Amino acid sequence: MEADEKFTRIDRMRYTKNTLSAGLAYLAILFDVVYFINIYASDINYEVGTYYYQMRMGISIVYNLLFMLAAFLCSEGVKSYKRNYSFFLIFIGIIQVVRIFLLPLKATQADYAVGDVVTKVMGKGQFTLVSAYLLASGACCVISAVVGLIRCGELSSHEKALLKEQSNG
Amino acid sequence: MAELSLQHLEKIYDNKVQAVYDFNLDIKDGELIVLVGPSGCGKSTTLRMVAGLEDISGGHLIMDGGDITQTPPKDRDMAMVFQNYALYGHMTVYENMAFSLTLRKENPNVIHKKVLAAAEILGLTEQLNKKPAQLSGGQRQRVAMGRSIVRSPKLFLFDEPLSNLDAKLRGSTRREILLLHKRLGATMMYVTHDQTEALTLADRIVCMSMGHVQQIGTPLELYDNPANLFVAGFIGLPPMNFFDVKIDGGNAVCEQFKMELLPAEKDMLASYNGKEVTLGVRPEDVRPGGSIKVRITSNENLGMNTLVHGRLGDSTVKITGKFKGWCDYKDGDYVDVGFTKCHFFDKETTNAIRPEA
Numbered sequence: 419m420e421a422d423e424k425f426t427r428i429d430r431m432r433y434t435k436n437t438l439s440a441g442l443a444y445l446a447i448l449f450d451v452v453y454f455i456n457i458y459a460s461d462i463n464y465e466v467g468t469y470y471y472q473m474r475m476g477i478s479i480v481y482n483l484l485f486m487l488a489a490f491l492c493s494e495g496v497k498s499y500k501r502n503y504s505f506f507l508i509f510i511g512i513i514q515v516v517r518i519f520l521l522p523l524k525a526t527q528a529d530y531a532v533g534d535v536v537t538k539v540m541g542k543g544q545f546t547l548v549s550a551y552l553l554a555s556g557a558c559c560v561i562s563a564v565v566g567l568i569r570c571g572e573l574s575s576h577e578k579a580l581l582k583e584q585s586n587g
Numbered sequence: 588m589a590e591l592s593l594q595h596l597e598k599i600y601d602n603k604v605q606a607v608y609d610f611n612l613d614i615k616d617g618e619l620i621v622l623v624g625p626s627g628c629g630k631s632t633t634l635r636m637v638a639g640l641e642d643i644s645g646g647h648l649i650m651d652g653g654d655i656t657q658t659p660p661k662d663r664d665m666a667m668v669f670q671n672y673a674l675y676g677h678m679t680v681y682e683n684m685a686f687s688l689t690l691r692k693e694n695p696n697v698i699h700k701k702v703l704a705a706a707e708i709l710g711l712t713e714q715l716n717k718k719p720a721q722l723s724g725g726q727r728q729r730v731a732m733g734r735s736i737v738r739s740p741k742l743f744l745f746d747e748p749l750s751n752l753d754a755k756l757r758g759s760t761r762r763e764i765l766l767l768h769k770r771l772g773a774t775m776m777y778v779t780h781d782q783t784e785a786l787t788l789a790d791r792i793v794c795m796s797m798g799h800v801q802q803i804g805t806p807l808e809l810y811d812n813p814a815n816l817f818v819a820g821f822i823g824l825p826p827m828n829f830f831d832v833k834i835d836g837g838n839a840v841c842e843q844f845k846m847e848l849l850p851a852e853k854d855m856l857a858s859y860n861g862k863e864v865t866l867g868v869r870p871e872d873v874r875p876g877g878s879i880k881v882r883i884t885s886n887e888n889l890g891m892n893t894l895v896h897g898r899l900g901d902s903t904v905k906i907t908g909k910f911k912g913w914c915d916y917k918d919g920d921y922v923d924v925g926f927t928k929c930h931f932f933d934k935e936t937t938n939a940i941r942p943e944a
Contacts, residue, residue, distance in 0.1 A: 426699055430695060
């Protein structure tokens with residue numbers, strides 16, 4: 419009975435999309451967007467300029483756009499049980515985690531002076547928040563990819579078994 | 588499966604136009620009923636009333652003993668197949684077929700099994716991952732049927748499902764519907780204006796005109812014993828020939844011919860002696876060789892048969908005959924014909940004249 423259930427569940431994949439993986443990839447995009455909205459929330463002092471207002475800000479913006487595009491393409495790929503897209507999702511997922519140690523961590527260490535008062539560019543609270551968003555985004559990518567790989571493997575061996583069965587008559 | 592009883596069903600629209608008059612029909616379990624008639628005769632309206640898509644103005648609809656006249660369509664447990672398929676273009680065949688069950692939140696594994704079973708029945712297994720746009724008209728119609736089958740409804744309703752298909756595809760899909768009916772043993776109501784579909788598919792035919800039921804019977808009953816002039820003219824292709832004749836003793840007489848009646852016909856028409864009646868003869872009952880002179884106006888060779896169109900003698904009264912084999916008549920040729928079977932209709936009531944029981 420359980421084996422039959424499992425067989426049907428896998429057989430269903432021949433005609434249905436991997437919506438779980440795709441949904442997780444979309445969620446990763448959503449977390450990245452929220453991170454993007456929050457990262458520049460620190461005060462901007464127009465007289466002295468801002469910590470972010472330099473090349474790294476441009477790179478950050480471009481990377482965010484690229485991430486969203488890549489994650490969307492991967493979501494379509496994993497939706498159709500394409501293995502390579504899962505590997506790419508893992509890659510961009512890891513980069514999302516690494517990003518915590520780039521812009522946000524460095525911003526917590528950088529000083530920021532308003533008059534005589536010297537403070538840090540990014541407070542601990544904001545750091546925790548943006549790190550959580552990046553972590554969540556990365557985790558969604560990795561989980562999406564892992565689910566995709568598992569399902570891909572199941573489907574592939576199921577199809578091979580069906581083909582073998584067919585050829586055996 | 589289900590038994591359905593339509594009792595004194597009437598449909599009157601808000602603008603007071605009455606589309607259906609006093610429709611009575613008992614459909615047995617597993618029966619395939621075909622509603623046939625010309626456009627605007629009320630057949631689709633009747634079907635839509637059964638489906639719950641039209642309000643019923645009068646009468647009752649009884650299914651398996653329960654009155655469902657006021658039951659909402661979703662609770663009637665019926666599935667309808669439309670002429671225009673009504674498929675979701677962005678979904679695959681599988682998703683289209685599974686959609687209604689997904690909405691009902693059925694177990695996905697159960698849905699999967701039902702969809703695969705329906706696809707197997709309809710020969711759609713190879714098409715399950717395709718979108719409707721990638722399918723032929725016949726395949727799309729099969730998908731629409733599959734969507735009905737997976738629901739395992741009590742009653743299947745078909746509203747001119749083959750009208751959008753070309754002639755060849757219509758023939759093959761018609762056979763598929765017939766096989767489907769035999770395989771599922773389901774109760775079905777089928778609406779069409781195509782009498783060939785009606786004759787080939789139906790267990791019983793309901794012939795309608797102007798909102799009125801003209802005759803209910805098996806295809807053979809309607810073909811062999813039409814109840815009135817309308818049914819006689821509507822059922823059969825090419826349609827029946829009609830001639831105004833006078834009953835004169837043992838003969839049926841008109842300006843163009845005089846035909847001796849058979850003994851049974853004489854008895855049947857005894858009360859019409861001296862009166863005019865309508866004589867109906869099917870083209871397939873017109874045979875070459877006889878005493879009636881026909882001037883050929885055109886003939887259509889169909890391979891196995893030839894449709895011969897002409898006029899009675901030199902008159903303007905038209906006659907069509909369906910002769911066996913290949914005939915090479917020229918326009919203007921004269922051919923003598925006879926009738927193998929005749930139908931008689933009362934001129935006033937248009938009802939068939941039948942032998943008294």
